[in-house]
Amino acid sequence: MKLRSLLFVPGDRPDRFAKAAASGADAIIIDLEDSVALDRKAAAREAVAEYLSGDRPVPVFIRVNPQDSHLTHDDLASVLPYVPDAIVLPKAEGARSVHWLRSEAAAVADSQDGEAPLILPIATETPGAVFDLGTLREVKHYLLGVSWGAEDLPAAVGASASREADGRYTAPYEMVRSLTLFAAHAAGVAAIDTVFPSINDAAALASYVGRAARDGFTGMLAIHPSQVATINAGFTPSSAQLAHAQSIVDAFAANPGAGVLQLDGKMIDAPHLKAALSILSRA
Numbered sequence: 001m002k003l004r005s006l007l008f009v010p011g012d013r014p015d016r017f018a019k020a021a022a023s024g025a026d027a028i029i030i031d032l033e034d035s036v037a038l039d040r041k042a043a044a045r046e047a048v049a050e051y052l053s054g055d056r057p058v059p060v061f062i063r064v065n066p067q068d069s070h071l072t073h074d075d076l077a078s079v080l081p082y083v084p085d086a087i088v089l090p091k092a093e094g095a096r097s098v099h100w101l102r103s104e105a106a107a108v109a110d111s112q113d114g115e116a117p118l119i120l121p122i123a124t125e126t127p128g129a130v131f132d133l134g135t136l137r138e139v140k141h142y143l144l145g146v147s148w149g150a151e152d153l154p155a156a157v158g159a160s161a162s163r164e165a166d167g168r169y170t171a172p173y174e175m176v177r178s179l180t181l182f183a184a185h186a187a188g189v190a191a192i193d194t195v196f197p198s199i200n201d202a203a204a205l206a207s208y209v210g211r212a213a214r215d216g217f218t219g220m221l222a223i224h225p226s227q228v229a230t231i232n233a234g235f236t237p238s239s240a241q242l243a244h245a246q247s248i249v250d251a252f253a254a255n256p257g258a259g260v261l262q263l264d265g266k267m268i269d270a271p272h273l274k275a276a277l278s279i280l281s282r283a
Contacts, residue, residue, distance in 0.1 A: 001059060001085075002026050003145060003190045003219040004235035005228045008063075010035035011044035017051050023225035024232060027059040032075050033066070033090050041071060045078035052082030061120060061144075063088035067100060076108045084117055086144045091152065092121030094132025098139040118144040120192070123183065124176045125152035133183040145190030147221060148180035167204055181216055193217040199224045209234030218282070237279045245276035 007025035009016050011032045020028045030051070036044045052060060062084045065071035068091070076087070089101050098119055105116035123146050124130055130153075136146055150173050154162040162173040169177060177193070184191035193212040196205050205227060212220060213234050220231050237245070251261050252273050260269045 001144075003192065005220060005222050005231040006061065006192060007222040007225065007228055008035070008195070011048050011062075012036045012040040014047040014051060017047075020225065021057050021060075023228045025058060025222060025225075025228045026219070026232070027061055027085065029061045029063050029088055029221070031063045032071075033063050033069075041065075041074075045075065049078050049082060052079060052084055056085075059085035061086040061088050063090060063122075064101075066091035067097060072101070073104055073108070076105050080105060080108050080116070086118045086120050088120045088122065088147075090122045090149075091125045091129070092123050093126060093129040094123070095135035095138045096132070097121065098136070098142055102139075102142055118142060120144045120147060122147050122149050124148040124180055126156055127153070130176055130179065133179050134186070136183050137187040140187035140189060143187055143189045145192045145219070146180060146184035146187065147192035148177060148194050150177075150194050167198070167208070178215075185216065190219055191217045193220040195221045195223045196227065197223070199226065202226075202230060205230050206234065235282075237283050241279055242283055245279040248272055248276035249280065 003026050005025045006027045006029050007020050007023055008029045008031050009020040011030050012035075017028070017030065030048050032041065032044055032048065048062060062075070062079050064075035064087055066089070087101065087105065089097060092098065098121060101119055102116055109116050119142055121136070121143070123133055123136065136143065150162045150169065153176065154160075154173065159170075159172070161170065163169055168174070181191050196208050198204055209220060209231055217235075219235055222228055222231055247263060248268055251263050251268065252258065255261055260267060262268070
């Protein structure tokens with residue numbers, strides 16, 4: 001499953017579901033959590049169930065409410081009969097949260113003769129979750145990817161902001177971002193960067209996406225359809241990148257058994273070959 005862009009849409013706005021699906025996003029995340037007021041949860045579940053029962057032009061993920069909300073069971077009971085493509089778990093705290101959600105989903109699925117879908121944890125929204133990131137490799141077979149959040153965590157620790165004036169993360173949150181990146185790759189699943197909140201700043205978004213792709217993220221969360229094209233472009237290898245990657249693969253293919261080669265005046269070895277194969281696979 002290609003996951004460059006994952007676009008959020010509020011679960012109580014069914015009028016936006018089709019527009020989100022037609023935005024060009026690789027997947028949409030219909031939200032039952034933060035964007036839906038408590039008195040709208042039931043209506044949102046009904047709208048989501050109706051949408052899931054129809055045709056889906058793109059994969060549909062459902063963000064349920066977190067464990068401590070006591071709303072997750074009802075969320076799962078309303079959507080699992082229609083087999084969403086994944087469940088997004090907010091405020092996840094490592095492997096134990098994934099096991100908990102699997103148990104909840106399995107109980108619902110068994111009673112409804114369904115199945116438990118893969119999980120995309122938002123893995124850094126509580127202070128304790130930061131210390132549990134490494135445990136996600138233990139549950140990699142249940143994961144679609146790993147993402148992180150830069151809003152709930154600073155609120156949880158009383159920080160006034162997570163970003164500098166120029167939009168870059170402050171040191172604590174840049175560290176958390178990096179740990180999420182490594183946790184995802186350690187588990188062998190998609191590394192999904194968090195949302196970019198400035199909807200109208202296209203240049204800043206493009207710069208952010210470029211850094212994310214450079215650093216090793218494979219996709220990104222989006223909060224508005226206008227962000228999708230920029231995100232998709234940033235996580236799609238360019239023709240120059242593809243040509244360079246192919247030249248590395250060709251060089252090693254022409255020199256079987258070689259550990260180190262020279263290409264365009266630079267040394268290349270096994271890590272360069274691995275990176276080149278990764279780029280070609282993404283294309």
